[in-house]
Amino acid sequence: MFSIVTTPIDSAAIISQVEDATAGAVVVFEGRVRNHHEGRQVRHLEYEAYQALAESEGGKIIAEALAAFPIHAAVCTHRTGLLEIGDIAVVVAVSSAHRGPAFDACRIIIDELKARVPIWKKETYADGSGSWVHCT
């Protein structure tokens, strides 16, 4: 399952969605807002999504991971709106019987999300200027 939310992400709640008694591994990736990008001091980030297509494309990525790896469950949630340094922007949680497939699937899901899902990020720097990442 893939979702876009506008409120803070509760990682524990995401993890609970993939847990089951046969899963010996749960791999979780948290993407967090860091205070620097390409040498510039970042004050905060603003994420924007085209929700309908983001959720359908994100859902495809989850389905592809479930088909490609022997995993039990995979969930991804991305937050939009204004995020401060340290906030969680995205969580990917994957469960499987053994750790290998869960690690691999988690990596693929976040990489594909970054490449394909219509979500945009505007950085605001310490001097107050801003720019849309990858748009210059």
Add this chain to the structure above:
Amino acid sequence: MTPNILIVAGGRSARMGRDKATIERPGGTRQIDHLAALAHSLGGPVFLSAQVQDDRGTGLTVLPDPEGYAGPLAALAAARATGLAGPWLVLGCDLFLLDAATLAHLLAHRDPARAATAFRNRIDGRAEPLCTLYEPAALQALTPGQRCARSFLESLDPLALDLPFPAALDNANTPGELEEVFQKITRGVTAKAVRILYFAILREARGLSGETLETLAWTAAGLYEELCFRHRLPLEQDQLRIARNGEFESWEVEVRDGDEFIFIPPVAGG
């Protein structure tokens, strides 16, 4: 009044990836031959402006670009260098939708007291320099170092006419825009109402998150070209993806009445 006629074969066509003059139109006629036939039907002498001495098999006399001039203004300088009297009708070779009626309209409305007679662009309203009658006074005003043909034309205070057929000067600089003009040739020109949603850098550039507007485009590429003319959007087609009605599509996808389009800037989730 029979003008001298100059067809501007243009430069490298880097964005198209091939010589626009020799592209075959729907039906198989090469674009340059189509334009030459239109030009000959007006009765005056017809020349070809080109960077190199290559008539593309047309048999037309080639006027090479003079030193110190570039682009469409080099064509005007080459016309002046012939020393021929009378006005010059200058035609861009990428006018795939140009027709005899549009040319007849231009000639019928010529005002010889004005330095030039031109058409307004159907979207931004500025005078178009490459389907234009330049009087001798216009050619005399040309000086080396001028670069922008539109700015030069505007400096002449031309008579600017509304197009009798609005899409007649739609041109093509990319393969996507070529597909668009081919659709207009084969299917005709009809207006459709579409919804555009803007996100991220395009939302900021447009100052709106969405709008409904009328378009003559058949393809997403043609629609985006119209939007760029209206709003000076900051991204090129090769930086964008397209969604129509919530699904990813190609630049060639059809524009239908009532469709919703999103031009997707480079994504940066995670």
